[in-house]
Amino acid sequence: xxARRRLAAAAARVPVVLAALLxxxxxxxxxxxxxxxxxxxxxxxxxxxxxxxxxxxxxVAAALGALALGLPLAAWLASGRSPARTAVRVLVLLPMVxxxxxxxxxxxxxxxxxxxxxxxxxxLLGVSLPFTTAGVVLAETYVATPFLVLAVESGLRSFDxxxxxxxxxxGASRWRTFRTVTLPMIAPAVRAGLVxxxxxxxxxxxxxxxxxxxxxGRTRTLPLAVFNALETRPEAAIVLSVILVGVSALLxxxxxxxxxxxx
Amino acid sequence: xxxxxxxxxxxxxxxxGGATAGEPAAVVFAAASLTEPFEALATAFERARPGxxxxxxxxxxxxxxxxLREGAAADVFASADPENMRRVVELGxxxxxxxxxxxxxxxxxxxxxxxxxxxxxxxxxxGDLLVALCAPDxxxxxxxxxxxxxxxxxxxxxxxxxxxxxxxxKVSLGELDAGVVYATDVRAAAGAVxxxxxxxEHDVVAEYPLVVLRGGRSPGGGEAFAAFALSPEGAxxxxxxxxxxx
Numbered sequence: 364x365x366a367r368r369r370l371a372a373a374a375a376r377v378p379v380v381l382a383a384l385l386x387x388x389x390x391x392x393x394x395x396x397x398x399x400x401x402x403x404x405x406x407x408x409x410x411x412x413x414x415x416x417x418x419x420x421x422x423v424a425a426a427l428g429a430l431a432l433g434l435p436l437a438a439w440l441a442s443g444r445s446p447a448r449t450a451v452r453v454l455v456l457l458p459m460v461x462x463x464x465x466x467x468x469x470x471x472x473x474x475x476x477x478x479x480x481x482x483x484x485x486x487l488l489g490v491s492l493p494f495t496t497a498g499v500v501l502a503e504t505y506v507a508t509p510f511l512v513l514a515v516e517s518g519l520r521s522f523d524x525x526x527x528x529x530x531x532x533x534g535a536s537r538w539r540t541f542r543t544v545t546l547p548m549i550a551p552a553v554r555a556g557l558v559x560x561x562x563x564x565x566x567x568x569x570x571x572x573x574x575x576x577x578x579x580g581r582t583r584t585l586p587l588a589v590f591n592a593l594e595t596r597p598e599a600a601i602v603l604s605v606i607l608v609g610v611s612a613l614l615x616x617x618x619x620x621x622x623x624x625x626x
Numbered sequence: 627x628x629x630x631x632x633x634x635x636x637x638x639x640x641x642x643g644g645a646t647a648g649e650p651a652a653v654v655f656a657a658a659s660l661t662e663p664f665e666a667l668a669t670a671f672e673r674a675r676p677g678x679x680x681x682x683x684x685x686x687x688x689x690x691x692x693x694l695r696e697g698a699a700a701d702v703f704a705s706a707d708p709e710n711m712r713r714v715v716e717l718g719x720x721x722x723x724x725x726x727x728x729x730x731x732x733x734x735x736x737x738x739x740x741x742x743x744x745x746x747x748x749x750x751x752x753g754d755l756l757v758a759l760c761a762p763d764x765x766x767x768x769x770x771x772x773x774x775x776x777x778x779x780x781x782x783x784x785x786x787x788x789x790x791x792x793x794x795x796k797v798s799l800g801e802l803d804a805g806v807v808y809a810t811d812v813r814a815a816a817g818a819v820x821x822x823x824x825x826x827e828h829d830v831v832a833e834y835p836l837v838v839l840r841g842g843r844s845p846g847g848g849e850a851f852a853a854f855a856l857s858p859e860g861a862x863x864x865x866x867x868x869x870x871x872x
Contacts, residue, residue, distance in 0.1 A: 476756075477800040493801050494756070494784040573792075576758065576785025583786075590788065591761055597692060 390608065397605050398598045405602040413580045414588035415606065418565060421496065421584060425503035426561035432504070433511035433560070434553065438541070440512070441519035459509045466505060467573025474501065474574075498575035499582050503564035510563055511556035518552025519545070562611060651679035652847030653699060657687045657706035658789055659730070659766070659808055660834065663867040664704070664855075670863060671854045680851055686789050688763055694719055694839070701848025704836040704855075707765035711835040721845065724835035727855050728869040730808045731829055732773055733821035735797045742803050744822050747777035755803040760793055761786035769830040770806035776828040794819055808832065813868040834869075 398405070405411060436455065440448050458466050474481040474492045485491045492498040522545065530540040546553070568586040575582040577591065585607045592600035656664045661684045668680040683690070687706040691713050694700065703719070704727060705711040711724050736744050742755060750757050759781070760767030767786065774781050784802070787793040793805040798818035812821035836855060838848045854860050861871040 471796075471799055471801055475799060475801045494758075572788060577761065577787065578783070578785050591763065591786070593689070593692065597695075 393601060393604055393608065397601050401598075402602060402605075405599060406606065410579055410583075410588065411599075411603060411606070414583055414585045414603065415610075417496070417499070417580065417583065418585040418607075419610075421499045421503055422561055422564040422567075424500045425507050425564035425567075426557055428500065428504040429508040429511045429560040429564075430553075430557055433508045433556070434515060436508075437512045437515035437519060441516045455512050456509050458506050459513075463506055463567065463569030463571075464573050467502060467570035470502060470505060470570060470574040474498075493574060494576040494578065494582060496575075496581055499571055499584060502570040502574045503567045506567055506570055507560040507564040511553075511560040514552050514556030514559065515549065518549040518556075522549055558615065562615070565611060566607070649678070649847050650844045651681040652701045652844045652851050653681045653683065653842055654702040654704070654848075654851060655683050655685075655690045655694065655698070655700045656702075656704040657690070657765075657834065658684050658791060659706055659810060660684070660704055660728070662810075662814055663728070663864045663869060666863045666867065667855055667860055668851075670859065671851055674854070674859075675850065678847060678850065680847070687765055697841075699842050700839050701842030701844050702836065702852050702855075703839055704834055706832065706834060707768070708833055708835055709768075710765070711837065714837065714839075719839050719841060721838045721840045721848075724837040725856060726833045726872050727836040727860070728834040728864045728871060730810055730832040730834070730869055732769060732806055732824045732832075733809045733812045734824065735794055735805050735807045735812055735815070735819040736803065736822055737797065737800060738817060738820050740820055740822065744804050746822065746825055747774055747779050747806075747828055749779075750774065750781045750804055750806075751779040756784055756801075757781055757804050758785040758787055758793060758796065758802050759783040759806055760790055761788060764789060765832065766790045766793075766806070766808060769832055773806065773824055773828045773830050777825070810868040831870075 436451075440452055440455075461469075471478065471493060473479050474484070476482065476485055476491060476493065481492065492501060526544050526548065527540050530544045531537070535543070566586055567584070568590065571582065571584060572587055572590070577583050577587050583591065585603055589600050589603045589607065592603060654664065654668070664682055664684070668682055671680055672678055683700070685693075687710045690703065690705075691710050694703065694714055695717055703711070703714055705714070705724075708724075714720060715724065734744055734747070734750070736742065744750070744755070749755070759770045762768055762771060764787075766789075785796075787796070787805070790807045790811050793802075794807055794811050794815050796802045797805050798815060804822075806824075809821060812819055836852060838845070838852045842848055855864075864871050
């Protein structure tokens with residue numbers, strides 16, 4: 364009996380080990396092939412530094428953009444049920460399932476020089492988004508915001524509305540209730556959503572290269588630089604990939620307790 | 627139980643063996659700009675040799691080289707330029723000497739009707755035009771830069787595009803005023819862009835070398851396909867798609 368239970372316990376571990384291998388092996392492959400001898404030299408090279416700086420600036424801007432747009436949106440989505448909400452939810456979650464390159468084409472058709480909004484924007488204000496850093500931020504915000512909306516909305520839906528009602532009966536305004544009661548209680552969901560949105564923005568490739576193009580210092584983020592280097596300078600591509608992995612892992616690790624508290 | 631095992635074995639055998647029992651399909655790695663003519667070549671080849679099968683893989687040439695370097699089992703490699711072919715030869719994957727299968731020339735892709743009045747490479751240096759090229763690592767990007775240097779035109783590319791197809795798409799969407807691509811791309815775009823000729827003295831003749839590879843699963847099939855591509859019949863197909871043939 365005891366042996367049988369041990370066997371069952373061991374069998375249950377198999378998928379765990381397989382999953383760990385699935386995520387661990389590609390990383391090991393990268394680390395094994397990284398040219399460590401020239402790593403620092405490569406890290407300090409102007410194209411790598413330019414890509415790193417651009418990636419950090421754009422992904423942080425996109426995460427903040429996702430927060431500014433996603434938080435009010437999630438609050439509205441969670442505040443009831445209606446056909447309008449359902450329709451908007453589908454619209455917002457679409458970028459998660461679309462191949463990012465399709466998202467990039469759609470952004471071009473909307474914000475490009477001949478786009479629905481892009482054409483009047485350029486005519487009236489002389490502003491053109493494709494092939495600019497602002498275009499990178501827009502593309503990243505487009506793909507990252509759904510992750511924040513999803514996290515915050517599910518946080519709000521599991522939040523006990525009676526707390527907010529209690530605050531309201533005590534005379535608090537809706538904004539004050541949201542700020543002082545609801546927001547602190549759903550903070551873990553907001554933070555988790557923010558981290559995932561930021562991570563998605565950092566790794567964004569398809570929509571960026573399609574909408575914003577690929578120019579060093581202006582629109583060539585780390586993933587684009589990896590793509591550029593991969594074909595002729597695989598060592599440089601591996602260095603860039605290790606940096607991307609390192610930066611992401613470091614931030615996720617630093618935030619582990621505060622942002623993903625153990626239950 | 628035994629029957630289930632037998633069924634599973636039979637399923638696995640079909641899955642691994644493919645539909646026909648004969649030779650495994652010849653795997654052909656070809657540059658993205660060869661997509662249309664090589665699809666036509668494969669169809670004609672399979673019709674001419676019943677039982678023969680070709681499996682085509684298209685990607686940017688450098689990406690194919692990367693896959694070959696990592697040991698991809700392919701039988702034929704068609705490169706968009708001699709430089710990338712040389713890399714494959716240096717890897718020891720070539721079973722024989724490469725041979726030029728097709729040639730291409732450059733064109734400036736502009737919107738239909740050429741509304742911005744682009745007349746040649748020198749115009750691409752104009753400040754009022756939004757121009758992009760392929761990345762310098764992509765053969766088309768390297769050729770474009772060589773031609774522009776020859777014409778003495780200083781062009782600030784707003785984006786290093788990953789492939790000629792991506793560049794053509796952005797010109798056809800009107801996001802770019804002009805881009806330097808291959809003549810065959812303009813033809814394949816079927817009216818979505820117009821091609822402005824590059825003066826003969828600055829034009830670059832892009833050569834596509836082809837080689838039979840070592841380390842594939844169907845060396846015989848690869849040999850046969852390569853011979854077909856280089857035959858008069860193959861030349862006819864390539865010419866139909868706008869390529870020049872040696």
